[in-house]
Amino acid sequence: MLRTRFTETFGVEHPIVQGGMMWVGRAELVAAVANAGGLGFITALTQPTPDDLRAEIARTRELTDKPFGVNVTILPSINPPPYAEYAQAIIESGIKIVETAGSNPEPFLPHYHGAGIKVLHKCTSVRHALKAQRIGVDGVSIDGFECAGHPGEDDIPGLVLIPAAARALDIPMIASGGIADARGLVAALALGADGVNMGTRFLCTAESSIDQKVKEQIVANSELDTQLIFRTLRNTARVADNAISRKVVEIEKSGGTFEDVRELVAGARGRKVFEEGDLDAGIWTTGLAQGLINDIPTCADLITRMITEAEQLITERLADTVVPA
Amino acid sequence: MLRTRFTETFGVEHPIVQGGMMWVGRAELVAAVANAGGLGFITALTQPTPDDLRAEIARTRELTDKPFGVNVTILPSINPPPYAEYAQAIIESGIKIVETAGSNPEPFLPHYHGAGIKVLHKCTSVRHALKAQRIGVDGVSIDGFECAGHPGEDDIPGLVLIPAAARALDIPMIASGGIADARGLVAALALGADGVNMGTRFLCTAESSIDQKVKEQIVANSELDTQLIFRTLRNTARVADNAISRKVVEIEKSGGTFEDVRELVAGARGRKVFEEGDLDAGIWTTGLAQGLINDIPTCADLITRMITEAEQLITERLADTVVPA
Numbered sequence: 097m098l099r100t101r102f103t104e105t106f107g108v109e110h111p112i113v114q115g116g117m118m119w120v121g122r123a124e125l126v127a128a129v130a131n132a133g134g135l136g137f138i139t140a141l142t143q144p145t146p147d148d149l150r151a152e153i154a155r156t157r158e159l160t161d162k163p164f165g166v167n168v169t170i171l172p173s174i175n176p177p178p179y180a181e182y183a184q185a186i187i188e189s190g191i192k193i194v195e196t197a198g199s200n201p202e203p204f205l206p207h208y209h210g211a212g213i214k215v216l217h218k219c220t221s222v223r224h225a226l227k228a229q230r231i232g233v234d235g236v237s238i239d240g241f242e243c244a245g246h247p248g249e250d251d252i253p254g255l256v257l258i259p260a261a262a263r264a265l266d267i268p269m270i271a272s273g274g275i276a277d278a279r280g281l282v283a284a285l286a287l288g289a290d291g292v293n294m295g296t297r298f299l300c301t302a303e304s305s306i307d308q309k310v311k312e313q314i315v316a317n318s319e320l321d322t323q324l325i326f327r328t329l330r331n332t333a334r335v336a337d338n339a340i341s342r343k344v345v346e347i348e349k350s351g352g353t354f355e356d357v358r359e360l361v362a363g364a365r366g367r368k369v370f371e372e373g374d375l376d377a378g379i380w381t382t383g384l385a386q387g388l389i390n391d392i393p394t395c396a397d398l399i400t401r402m403i404t405e406a407e408q409l410i411t412e413r414l415a416d417t418v419v420p421a
Numbered sequence: 422m423l424r425t426r427f428t429e430t431f432g433v434e435h436p437i438v439q440g441g442m443m444w445v446g447r448a449e450l451v452a453a454v455a456n457a458g459g460l461g462f463i464t465a466l467t468q469p470t471p472d473d474l475r476a477e478i479a480r481t482r483e484l485t486d487k488p489f490g491v492n493v494t495i496l497p498s499i500n501p502p503p504y505a506e507y508a509q510a511i512i513e514s515g516i517k518i519v520e521t522a523g524s525n526p527e528p529f530l531p532h533y534h535g536a537g538i539k540v541l542h543k544c545t546s547v548r549h550a551l552k553a554q555r556i557g558v559d560g561v562s563i564d565g566f567e568c569a570g571h572p573g574e575d576d577i578p579g580l581v582l583i584p585a586a587a588r589a590l591d592i593p594m595i596a597s598g599g600i601a602d603a604r605g606l607v608a609a610l611a612l613g614a615d616g617v618n619m620g621t622r623f624l625c626t627a628e629s630s631i632d633q634k635v636k637e638q639i640v641a642n643s644e645l646d647t648q649l650i651f652r653t654l655r656n657t658a659r660v661a662d663n664a665i666s667r668k669v670v671e672i673e674k675s676g677g678t679f680e681d682v683r684e685l686v687a688g689a690r691g692r693k694v695f696e697e698g699d700l701d702a703g704i705w706t707t708g709l710a711q712g713l714i715n716d717i718p719t720c721a722d723l724i725t726r727m728i729t730e731a732e733q734l735i736t737e738r739l740a741d742t743v744v745p746a
Contacts, residue, residue, distance in 0.1 A: 098742045222644075241566070242578055253578030255599040255608065256567055256644050256709040262604075263713075274580040279587070283580065283608035285742060286734055319547075319581050384581045388588075407743050409611055414735045417423045417436075417610060 098281075098403060101268040102290035105235060106193055106214055107163055109133030110403055111291025112281070113270055114298040114395075115218065115237060116167020116195055117245075117381070118142055118363075119370045120306060123152055127159030128303035128395035136298075137167040137195045141177055146185040153189040165193030165216070168204075172331075179204075187211040195237065198246075202231045218272065218293075220248030222261050225269070235268040236261070237293045242274030242334075244295050244322075244383030249330050255287070262288025276385040278405030282414070285406075296383040302394045307373030310380065311392050319387025325361070325379065329354055336382045338375055340365075423606075423728060426593040427615035430560060431518055431539055432488055434458030435728055436616025437606070438595055439623040439720075440543065440562060441492020441520055442570075442706075443467055443688075444695045445631060448477055452484030453628035453720035461623075462492040462520045466502055471510040478514040490518030490541070493529075497656075504529075512536040520562065523571075527556045543597065543618075545573030547586050550594070560593040561586070562618045567599030567659075569620050569647075569708035574655050580612070587613025601710040603730030607739070610731075621708040627719045632698030635705065636717050644712025650686070650704065654679055661707045663700060665690075 100111045112134040114125065121139030129136030138156060143149040149166070156164060166186045170179060183204050186194060194208055197218035208215050214234040219225045220243075225236045238261045240254030241247050252260075258271045271284035272293035284292045298304060300314045313336070322334050323341040328348045335341050344357045365378025393401070425436045437459040439450065446464030454461030463481060468474040474491070481489055491511045495504060508529050511519060519533055522543035533540050539559040544550045545568075550561045563586045565579030566572045577585075583596045596609035597618035609617045623629060625639045638661070647659050648666040653673045660666050669682045690703025718726070 097744050097746045099744045100742055240578070240580065242581055250645055252644050252709060252712075253565070253567055253599065254580045255565065255578060255605060256712055259602065259604045260644055260712045274578065277584065279584045279612045280580065282611035282739065285739060286607035286611055287604045319577050319585055320575055384577060387577075387581055387585045410735070410739045410743055414607065414610060414739065417425055418732050418735055419422050419424045421422045 098285075098406060100285070100290040102235060102270055105268050106135060106216070108135045109162075110399055111270070111285075112399055112402065113137070113216075113237070113291060113293040115272065115293040115295055116140075116169055116197065117295050117299060118169075119367050120299050120304055121167060122305050123155040123159055124305055125298065125301070125303045125395070126164050127156050128301070129298065129399070130156075130160040130162035130164040132396040132399040133162070134395070134399050135163070135165060135193065137165045137193075140166050140168045140182045140186070146178065146181040149182055149185045150189055153185075153191060163192060165195055166191050167195040167197065169197040170199040170201075172199075183207055187213065196233070200231070201228070201233065205232055216270070220246070220257075221250050221252070222257070222264050225261050226264055229265055229267050233267070235270065235290075236265065237270045237272050238289070239293075240271070240273035242384040243272055244334050244381040244385075246331070246333055247273065247324075249327075249332055254284070258284060258287035258289050274384050276388040278402045278409055280385075280388070281402055281406045282409045294385070295381075296385045297389060297398070298395065299382070300386075300389050300392055301398055302392060306370040309373030309375060310370055313375055314382055314386045314389055315392065317382065317386045319384045321386065322382060322384060326354075333379075333381065334383060335379045336375075338380075340376060340379055344379070423610075423731060425610070425615040427560060427595055430593050431460060431541070433460045434487075435724055436595070436610075437724055437727065438462070438541075438562070438597075438616060438618040440597065440618040440620055441465075441494055441522065442620050442624060443494075444692050445624050445629055446492060447630050448481040448484055449630055450623065450626070450628045450720070451489050452481050453626070454623065454724070455481075455485040455487035455489040457721040457724040458487070459720070459724050460488070460490060460518065462490045462518075465491050465493045465507045465511070471503065471506040474507060474510045475514055478510075478516060488517060490520055491516050492520040492522065494522040495524040495526075497524075508532055512538065521558070525556070526553070526558065530557055541595070545571070545582075546575050546577070547582070547589050550586050551589055554590055554592050558592070560595065560615075561590065562595045562597050563614075564618075565596070565598035567709040568597055569659050569706040569710075571656070571658055572598065572649075574652075574657055579609070583609060583612035583614050599709050601713040603727045603734055605710075605713070606727055606731045607734045619710070620706075621710045622714060622723070623720065624707070625711075625714050625717055626723055627717060631695040634698030634700060635695060638700055639707055639711045639714055640717065642707070642711045644709045646711065647707060647709060651679075658704075659706065659708060660704045661700075663705075665701060665704055669704070
């Protein structure tokens with residue numbers, strides 16, 4: 097077993113987190129991660145209404161008696177979802193860990209903390225991590241340039257971002273982006289993190305509810321098969337390389353606007369990829385970690401393998417390099 | 422001490438390399454690294470002629486009796502330097518380690534190997550590393566997106582590139598880009614590397630011959646203070662953020678060509694920065710690792726600190742996370 101400040105603070109067995117993923121963070125996956133001793137997060141906004149979220153939490157509880165959390169990602173939107181009602185559903189359901197992302201969680205912190213909920217905030221820069229610490233979150237998840245979804249606009253990879261954040265922060269920190277195996281886990285710990293978050297790796301497990309064709313494509317893909325879209329909007333997203341993402345990049349390069357691609361990137365199309373396995377139906381998220389993913393294990397097999405190999409890496413390969421002078 | 426396949430194969434004390442850096446890889450720095458047990462490389466093309474390189478090698482020998490190497494970087498050029506003559510100077514000077522970079526070293530390998538020289542080839546992708554292994558180099562230095570100078574066009578950071586390369590390669594590999602401290606060294610070892618190469622970190626040491634103002638600027642800079650130029654030429658270079666690099670990026674974004682910036686980026690201007698400390702005189706290279714650099718130590722202090730802290734990290738912090746299940 098690996099014990100860190102993160103496992104202690106958040107009360108989980110292993111320093112391995114399955115963070116929120118749109119269309120992916122559902123009961124079966126979250127419960128499988130929890131049963132394997134990791135920390136899984138239901139994605140609140142994958143549920144159409146706060147009541148659906150209550151039901152999904154209840155459904156997860158039927159599948160595990162271990163702790164799990166809920167992710168609430170707040171992104172810029174013209175017609176925002178009823179965030180306060182989702183937060184209320186989380187609190188009333190007795191959830192004790194929330195992952196926040198996308199914008200400043202400050203308005204919600206008193207409510208969460210008042211309900212005894214620990215908050216893990218996801219951010220992509222040292223300055224945002226410091227701000228999150230200042231407003232009182234219980235831990236941060238620092239997301240490098242490698243990550244799927246929104247890596248921010250700084251383009252700082254984990255090898256630099258994690259130690260830079262570790263030097264600045266006092267609260268527990270987990271590393272996110274580009275991690276898919278024991279090597280990445282031990283590297284993250286060496287760089288000063290207290291655990292890891294993995295998205296793409298958990299997306300590609302037996303219990304993840306997405307279509308098998310998507311999982312097989314992730315296995316087939318290398319680290320070279322992603323695209324960065326929406327750079328021109330300063331809302332960069334790392335997504336799978338496919339006909340649509342290449343088209344979006346082309347439109348952006350030739351000076352097009354979001355209006356020109358709005359229809360191409362509609363959320364329902366991404367959902368269609370994940371639910372129907374039509375890989376060119378829309379934009380779908382995957383990270384550079386896919387270059388390190390070669391199988392579709394159960395969450396239990398994945399977590400057990402990572403922990404066992406990480407222990408060996410620390411106590412054998414690394415320890416063996418240390419010799420008397 | 423840390424012993425790895427790299428220290429064994431290349432016959433050096435510590436798995437820490439100061440790779441070739443234009444205008445920087447001179448006798449004083451290379452000898453200081455060698456005397457501290459690291460592997461330093463003289464930059465061949467910083468010397469105007471092959472005879473000057475012979476003299477620089479001789480000068481280094483006066484400063485150290487430990488092994489050191491010579492870097493030969495072959496970049497596209499209309500009027501290429503006399504590479505064969507530089508190679509001859511290296512061989513005749515009795516150098517036993519060469520770092521190659523920039524293009525395929527195959528034509529030179531028989532000459533180097535015939536002279537008992539081990540070749541460490543620098544590359545920025547798994548496919549190039551595999552090719553280098555196939556043609557018979559003795560080790561590769563894999564350069565992530567974080568690095569100063571030329572990171573290639575794939576934009577794959579070390580956290581993914583190092584383990585992807587480690588899975589594919591059999592020969593010793595060192596990790597380059599984004600590494601400046603013990604955390605980075607241990608992370609690289611965990612990711613499957615056998616050592617590290619550091620450029621920016623060694624540029625910012627007491628024995629580096631560049632102007633003090635440049636060193637102080639690197640200490641002042643964060644990981645956010647670089648620019649990627651020449652993306653439009655598919656010859657991307659990571660350089661310091663300054664008035665000129667911002668201007669080059671602007672010209673590229675507005676559809677300008679290399680001809681429009683040729684004068685701005687002339688090599689002599691970069692030399693002026695390093696030699697005269699005029700930070701806006703030209704383009705000069707620095708990597709993301711500058712975000713982790715806060716001092717200007719001697720090479721001996723730097724290497725001793727890194728090795729001592731790496732040993733502690735492995736045998737204390739990491740070992741302490743492993744607890745009985």
